[in-house]
Amino acid sequence: MQRAVFAMVLGIAIILAAGLWYLQGAQKPSASNADPVAGAHVVYGKADAPVTIVEFSNYLCPHCKHHAEQNLPLIFAKYVDTGKVRYVFRDLPFPTQNNVELAAQAADCAYEQNKYYDYHELLFRANELWGRAPLDELPKYFADYAAQLGMDVPRFNACLQGGKTKPWVEADKALAEKLNINGTPSFFVNGKFVEGFRPFSEWQKIIDEATR
Template sequence: MVLGIAVLLGGGLWYLSSAPKQASADADPAAGAHFVYGSPDAPVTVVEFSNYLCPHCKDHSEKSLPLIFADYVETGKVRYIFRDFPFAGQDNVILAGEAAACAADQDRYFDYHQLLFRATGQWGRVPTSELPAYFSDYARQLGLDTARFDACLSSHEKRPLVLADQELTRKLGLGGTPSFFVNGKFIEGFRPYDEWKKILDEALAGN
């Protein structure tokens, strides 16, 4: 059990304390995925494990991910899977994951996911009890049915999805965010887009 969080910002990775730093091959990072983008026939699958309060995950969301989507996901080359990695005691991050999952019910997971990262300065230090109002407002900004969204969030019906991802990170032995798997190969930390292009082109060449 992880008892605390040590944030090490060097090297593009946000670390858990007392956690393994090497991924395990004992579990399938793509198993049971719910938030999947791209062609099911794409030759390359990327699985992202991120934390909504991780600054390097925010960097990935804002700097690399839009280009990956434009050049690889939307062109049918890559299937992209999003998974949550809340650290122990991060009830706010768990609730953020629930909110994104509720947005997925209205086909807006990606947009809500991106908005959560852009807005971390607003909600990141707010008491968890006050977060539903923030998350509902983000749903409103995206034009969602807020009554439906609010009912989903207040019911916590999506919490098992977030906690299942959290358990999967334990089985995989992940120790920090962001963490990725590219056709099963472990990649850790923030990478600028030019590095992602090399990684993905090499994966495509291997198929």
């Protein structure tokens, strides 16, 4: 009996570990000729910045949330806003994550009103709410977030309900497949792959090395 219980617990632990590995992006992409910047829609920073960071993210990924909350404000303040980094946001909803896919489309609709960054942050802060909501109720959540940020809600709703930014998300997913990315967060810094969550102290080193 004890052996059976131990085996069951071990099996659950392995499954959970595998799930965490998948979300962290434990495998490095294999060689690909695809350009991680190609066709990007959501871009911040100067076009001629010496460093370009491309982030593939997922709104229900805990490590992506940590990056958004702990690193992005510092990266933007020190590097993006000072012209040293161009930052590209890309989405990677996993299969069957219809709620994440719609959240990504909503954030892209916010970009049309110059509110992407704020909406991006809000989606992560509130992901325990909308992440559990039925799919047909999500537009109400997302419209409410748009209102909280002072956006033109009718324009936002028309964008989301009309599927205007759906091709953006689909293009990001297709590019991730070409780049052999299967986990989040995943980054490219001047074309060099960087996997998983890193503290800001490491990001400083990564960015500074990329400028040399």
